[in-house]
Amino acid sequence: MDINGLEKSIVFIGFMGAGKTTVGNLVAKKLGRKFMDTDEVIEKELGMPTSQIFKELGEAVFREKEKSLITSLALEKNLVLSLGGGAFLQEEIRTACLSSTFVIFLEVSFESWLERVNLIIDSRPVLQGKSIEEMKELFEKRQVIYANHHLKIQTDGKTPEEIAHYIIDKMRWSETER
Numbered sequence: 406m407d408i409n410g411l412e413k414s415i416v417f418i419g420f421m422g423a424g425k426t427t428v429g430n431l432v433a434k435k436l437g438r439k440f441m442d443t444d445e446v447i448e449k450e451l452g453m454p455t456s457q458i459f460k461e462l463g464e465a466v467f468r469e470k471e472k473s474l475i476t477s478l479a480l481e482k483n484l485v486l487s488l489g490g491g492a493f494l495q496e497e498i499r500t501a502c503l504s505s506t507f508v509i510f511l512e513v514s515f516e517s518w519l520e521r522v523n524l525i526i527d528s529r530p531v532l533q534g535k536s537i538e539e540m541k542e543l544f545e546k547r548q549v550i551y552a553n554h555h556l557k558i559q560t561d562g563k564t565p566e567e568i569a570h571y572i573i574d575k576m577r578w579s580e581t582e583r
């Protein structure tokens with residue numbers, strides 16, 4: 406595992422609802438690092454929730470903000486960053502994160518994901534109006550972009566606390582190896 410130089414920022418990727426925001430926050434607390442959720446930063450800057458940004462300004466505006474924000478944050482050290490699930494669709498974001506940060510993919514099976522879709526659907530415009538079949542199609546299509554990572558964590562059946570713990574353990578272990 407390449408976690409050479411633990412001062413590198415840590416970036417969480419994965420599908421909507423995989424737990425990036427929840428787990429990222431916990432990992433940052435455990436490491437005593439600053440946590441930033443890029444969706445929250447964009448929402449604050451534009452003064453409205455993501456669903457309203459998509460509706461009123463359009464997805465392209467959101468994606469542009471996402472690109473400039475993440476490519477610049479990727480250059481900073483010692484952050485924990487949770488991205489939106491669509492961020493890695495943009496090549497510039499992938500390249501910036503993979504070259505300057507440590508990218509952790511939170512993997513969840515479609516079956517486990519489906520158990521919590523009701524918790525997220527209202528706040529995720531990309532899912533709205535989609536049938537389960539269409540969501541599954543999007544889920545599978547997105548797995549290809551998440552294959553670009555430094556570390557993958559399978560999260561099924563684990564609590565956010567357990568996942569955060571596991572990540573810290575892995576990093577400690579790799580630190581003693583250096």
Ligand SMILES: Nc1ncnc2c1ncn2[C@@H]1O[C@H](COP(=O)(O)OP(=O)(O)O)[C@@H](O)[C@H]1O
Pocket residue numbers: 419420421422423424425426427428487521524525560563564565568
């Ligand atoms: N490992 C988990 N097990 C159960 N529920 C989870 C887990 N991770 C996240 N959740 C719940 O799923 C929802 C989406 O989590 P969130 O962290 O916002 O995901 P993301 O940022 O990847 O979209 C939240 O209600 C959160 O409490």
Ligand SMILES: O=C(O)C1=C[C@@H](OP(=O)(O)O)[C@@H](O)[C@H](O)C1
Pocket residue numbers: 419420421422425426444455488489490491492528529530531
């Ligand atoms: O996958 C996507 O295209 C999106 C994921 C969301 O973030 P989460 O992955 O945190 O839900 C948010 O960026 C926006 O609704 C678009």
Ligand SMILES: [Mg+2]
Pocket residue numbers: 425426442444487488489
């Ligand atoms: Mg999130």
